[in-house]
Amino acid sequence: MYVSCEPCMMCMGAILYEEFSKIVYAATLQDSNDNYCPEMITDIDVLARYSNNKIEIVKELHRNQAVDVLKMKGKSYMTKEYFDLLDENGNKIGKTKLRSEVHRDGDWHKAVHIWIINNNGEILLQRRCATKDSNPNMLDISSAGHLSAGDDSLSGAIRELKEELNLDVEPEELKFIKTLKRSSKYTATFINNEFDDLYILRTNKKIEDMNFQKEEISEIFFVPYKKFKEMVNNKQPDLLMHTEEFEILFNMFDNEFGR
16 A cells, blocks of 8 residues: 555554555655644554554655655645635625635736846746646746735735746836736636736846745756747746737836847
């Protein structure tokens, strides 16, 4: 029997009752306690002594991968995220709802999209991690995220930059461009109806000055402006298409970097 986490006392009791001859587990109970939710730490070897038959225990196989999953789940478990609900014109309606329920029901909500460009005209892209609930492994906006209930747009954008890239940004460094309305349906139970506040951040920070959030992002890198335009025009398969935002970026920066 293979399990992703070391069995707790209750699960081990069921395993012993069924008289399994071998258990293989990945993460430890301590890993779960540290990254997901509180567990009673027990000694699996001591519990195994209560078995009526000899039981082989293989410990911590693929532990690192299992811990990564625990961290991702733990973030959701420990911090239930609520969104302010909006009407179809982007106005708050005085109600909040859990993130998962918002996407399940297709409620309108607010997000921020921040495009980062340096003085060489290089645009920062991030690759979404494989565990994302939408568009995993795709190249995307420099930094983006939903507004939590009670957030205003600017403070939410500053928070996202800190959380995702460990960038400390002053409000005056962010240039608000406009609000975009978009709707997409990934599955029958994941509907994203969203108002996106678009920002530009010009910075000369280097990749080594950033520390990206590994639960959300698998890599970040700068792309020269002309190369980025080629990726967009060629509709590179692993690049998420934000067509309206691309047009805005090109209108803003073609004269400066597109020649």
